[in-house]
Amino acid sequence: MLQTQELQVNIGPQHPSTHGVFRMLVTVDGETVVDLKPVFGYLHRNHEQIAEANSYLQNMPYTDRLDYFNSMANNHAYAMAVERLAGIEVPERAEYIRVLMVELTRILNHASAVGFMINDMGAWQTPLAFGMREREKILDLFEMASGARLMCNYFRFGGVVRDLPPEFIPNLRELLRALPAYIDELERLLRDNEILLQRAIGIGILPPEVALSYGVSGPVLRGSGIPYDVRKAEPYSVYDRFDFDVPVGKVGDVYDRFLVRIEEMRQSKRIIEQVLEQLPDAKGGHINPKARQNVRPPVGDAYARIESPKGELGFYLVSDGSTRPYRYKVRAPSFINLTPLADMCRGYKVADIVVILGSIDIVMGEVDR
Amino acid sequence: MYDMLAALINGALGWGWPEWALNLLSYILIVTIVLVVAPLQMLFFTYYERRVIARMQDRVGPNRVGPEGIWQPIADGVKMFTKEDIVPQAADRIVHFLAPCVVVAPTVLMFAVVPWGPGMVPVDLPTGLLFFFAISSISAVGLMMAGWASNNKFSLLGAMRAVAQMVSYEIPAVLSLIAIVMIVGSLSINEIIAYQTGLIISNRDLPGIPDLGLGWFVFTPVGFVAFIAFFIAALAEGERTPFDIPEADSEIVAGYMTEYSGMKFGLFYLAQYVLNFLLCAITAIIFFGGWQGPGVGWLYAQGITPDNPNGNGLFNVLAGVLGVFYFLLKTYIFFFVMVWLRGAFPRLRIDQLMDFGWKFLIPLTLANLFSAALWVAFTRWGPAEGMLITVGWSPVLRWLAAFVVTLAINLGVYLWLTRVYAASQAERRRAELEELSAAA
Amino acid sequence: MTASPFEIEIPRGRVIEVQRDDTRVRRGGGLLRGMAVVWKHWKESFKLNRSYSQIHGTFTIEYPEERPRIPEAYRNMPILLYDDETGHELCTSCFQCERICPPQVIHMTQAKDPATGKPVPAVAEFIIEYDACMSCGFCAEVCPFDAIKMDHEFELSTDDHTQLTVHKEQLLRPISYYAKIAPTMWAEVRESALKKLQGNIRRRPDVIGLAPQLTEKIAARRAELAAQAAQAAAAAPVAPAAAPAPAEGRKLTPEEKAAKLAAIRAAKAAQAGESATPAEAAPATPSPTPAGEAAPPADKAAKLAAIRAANAAKKAAAGEAPATPPAAPDASAAETTPSAAPPSDKAARLAAIRAANAAKKAAAGEAPATPPATPAGGTAADAPADAPPAAPPSDKAARLAAIRAANAAKKQQSGDGS
């Protein structure tokens, strides 16, 4: 007897808060979301097919463009995959530099992810501006080392393209001095903010069993209370040498994801400090001199995964013995974390959709590939 | 204005103009001033807001057009004017055209009762405060027209949100003002300002306090709670963060303004910023004494007033300048607070906003109303009104008693309400779930 | 929270649960704390912040006035290098960069010896499509001769898309330019690069492999070759040895003489200035060279520009800083004049180039910190692009040089003035 009126609303593809060209076909009943259908592919660039037509090295700059916030992490995963495929050794100093870069990436990603999420909640740019400011500083460091801010293209098979410039470490130490104050300030600005609490607590709950069944990873999974971190589960690179904690959430809502990100920034800072302590001083050890960049790996396949700031990022490569990958597949964390969006949004209000989407922290470059 | 013109034209110049001509002239002058001042305030506010919020975000803000970017709003205005005016195909053209006018007109009308300085009020209505809010509620109709005429889901949704918000927050706003009106005993804005003489304590409440123009209502518990409640409601009425839901760009694009472009869009902005100015001004007037401040009262007493027709006109001018200075200073400080809030907070969800308004703000203002009644009873009533406790108390004691009692009531209600409100938020979902599980 | 479905062994560190208390009654303290943070930022924002260890203060870099710090490793767009001393390009057209380029935007053709038709280790034409370049820097990495490097110039915006297909003339930069923007990176490869270059020069006949900008060097090289040829010839008629350019042994017109004179004066004036650093100012970025057909008026205008440039340079050297001379507008006016000069007017060009070099030196000596190239590029871009593109490259280069001279002088002036 009740004729509730369901209304279909398209949020996106051109919408201020869909983080790129992303469309959500939302069925609403009043303001309540009944169903949500994510529609993506607007940014599809045929990444995997292009990669199969390129040589192994040529793909390196293309991986920058996957998740353009964390090009260093993408480089790392891809380089690891090719190294496994071709059996290339990585010198120790290079490993430390890689970890350093990826952890810096994590800080910058989480800072801006928190900023973007709060922006979706309606804050007028301030948390985003604060996040972006720290990001800029880290990008300055990236520029010093790799020559570019976003599309770093810094990693090579067997190491990194060039050693850290002499001004890098002092500047990094300066930055590390500022980081705790910065994170504390961000937390003070937002953590107890009653409005944020109202918008975040109990919103977009992703129960752990559902999270596992969808295969989400990264802060979204840890926010749901599952202490899964590739750095701990399968320590790659030199991560087994560092002492750091894995923060997990209690409920699995937006607020937990926010807190987990804040805490992960602290842990990343800890890792960076340990890297600086342990960084081998071997001059010129930034790349394995025997490693050929124009690799021609033997026939076989390899999968390498890292804990990218967004989650578990994996590259699967099949070689047919030529200079080009026969098959190239990306396990993109943004894409897989996006799949439970419909379940996470159902039953909440329309205004919560953007917040939940912001808390997943997607980059359309990686979702659509 | 009329007095001044009469003194100038018929007195100083001796032209002997008829009364109606002077009347007409003074009205035209006032209207012109209001019509010029309103857009100027809007222009200044956009610039002010952008610079302040940029500073809060460690940026610089617009600083290229003119010295320190002061001409930026002019440039924006020129841009607005030169943009194409697009009317959607499916829109209701007439209503679409009328909506911005209906939104802007009341904001200009509201200037009619705003006093800028001593004796500088365009129209001193005996029901000035009520007029202010009656007129402000008209713009809700304009928003509705805009949302409906655009024939766009986002517009309609935005308009309905905006109107629901405005209508619901009008209640706490008016209720919190009624507390003040009860204390003053008048709806006239001039009367309310006149009440706030004194130093921290109004010398109407406690005679004998020296008049420094600082006996503002905000220093009393009743006034303070009313001020907080009113300012929150004003944020909602002016669609400011954290209540800027009608134009929440992350949810519904630009709300009711989605289908507007060019100068019509500019008119909505004009209306919004002028409304913000007026709300800040009313806050300053009701709770912070308006043009009251050290020196104004004394200066004005020396000038030509109805009580003192033989005063010196120079003092009128001095008092006016000082009064306008105080008034604008307070207004701009309140706008700074608005910008500050915008810089610091995310926005509430629409149902949370309604919850907050109806379940927190309105009970709080109702309790404050009760406090206001007690305040009046303690400070002014005697045995004739049935107030037998205070018989024989000195004024200081009465004032102290009023202060303590109202403070206790307001604080207690605040603490209790926050607890109840939080509990109700947490329990609702839980209760519904249990009901569902029982039903199964 | 249910127990986690699987256990993960964590050898070091531990799992920490985030701290949250949903049941706490909140009364607005968090809002006030947030406001306090924002207030602090507002209060502190009146001072500048350029430090990594500070979290308060205004961070904005007001761009055109204040330039961002560009680290040495910064890579924007690829450029080609040539040697200042010999004028030879470092590129040998080995096709490594063309092969590695991920978006395939590098195109080149190998130079051939006109006499034998055999390939020469030099490049005839080199094109990079800047609009599709992804700035990955692979070309610079793989180049075995260190001929291709990444530029620091980032103001490439233009309203003409076709200008972003960049040819060799616009890609070439002297080594000294690169050594200035990336001193340590150049120092690492300098030895081997120059050694390889010497080897390559030996295998390059005639003027192949010379940077086309350096027309004087080409001319000198041609003269040298001609002289060799003349000596080698058994028949030795009384050669008109006075003519320096044997290809077109014409007598100098009075105007050409005047131009030469101007050039000499310019050179002297520049030497008189305290041009301590030998580094040359950068040439313009691949700027649109509006090619008019050469004509006597243009020729004259070029000379005029050269003379003015010389004067300006002299003045600058003397330390005066008067108002900017009108050289730049004139130069661009010369550009706009549709004209046709015979390509043989070498003397005029020579004069222009000398003036240019002199002025540039003066500029570099006096204000080495000023980022070069921008004004030159800007002025050249002012010229309308509708001029017919038919002029030979050397002619273009001459005019470009004249403009650059004028601009360098102008910049010098403004640099002193500010």
Add this chain to the structure above:
Amino acid sequence: MEVVVQVVFGLIALFILVAAAMVVSVRNVIHSALWLIACFFGVGALYLLLQAEFLAVVQVLVYVGAVSVLILFAIMLTRQISGEGVRQLTSRWPVVLVVTVLLFATVMAPTLINQQWNVPPAPPLGTPEPIAGPAELGRGFVNEFLIQFQVVGVLLTVALIGAIVIAFEERARRRRVLTLAEELELKRLRERATQTETPEPVEAEPVARETRPASEG
């Protein structure tokens, strides 16, 4: 001065009547509501002309600010947005027209014929006239009309509650879209309930289907 007042009154009267006529004749319901607002404004202006300032302000506050917004809301909630082309009048409207015109005639006939209203003579122009203002009204409400005032207050409260009760959907009948967490919670609650009843745990039904209670007809 009198002429001015007459002209102003004429204009206001014309405005009110035209707006009212539009309210009942326009096809689009929204337009009709907007004309209603215009009509309310006209009446407010008439109050001002009759020197009932407080009443004029209240008219604007209540009618324009509240009632008309309520009407607009109701129209939009019932989604009769575009009334174009839909017949808006009942089939018996000519009869109604005749009836109302007759009513008007019967009311007006004595008024126009017999002008003996015993109106007290107006005081000469310019003399201040004691007119009851808001202060007197307020005093009246707490003295003379206290009972009525209380009754109106009760009426308003009752209306408020009544409106909510009428428009409120019962929670059980309202379709409730459950969130994922609530589904799981519900499942757990039901499991617990079944466990207490029967010793052996019963396999819970698939949650996603279960939690959207089918709306019954």
Add this chain to the structure above:
Amino acid sequence: MLNAVPLPAVLTLAAALFCIGLFGALSRRNLIGVLMGVELMLNAVNINLVAFWRYFEPRYITGQTFAIFIIAVAAAEAAVGLAMVIAVYRHYVTVNADEVDQLRG
């Protein structure tokens, strides 16, 4: 005002407004339209009250008081009426009075 406009003019206006409202209330199919007609009628009554107050006893408040009571009643009526409209709409999916003809639903 008192000299310029005779009382019958105001009363005529009120009567006309009342009749227009009556026509709307009786002839509109749309329930909201009917409500709007009723509002017009209430306004007409108010005009009468205020006019009599002004012309007969401006120093007493009775007329204004009753006008205010009527405004309050009108507001209550509008609130309840519109709530009913919404309830009816939910029930019958129409707001046309002549289609709402079932006693049980």
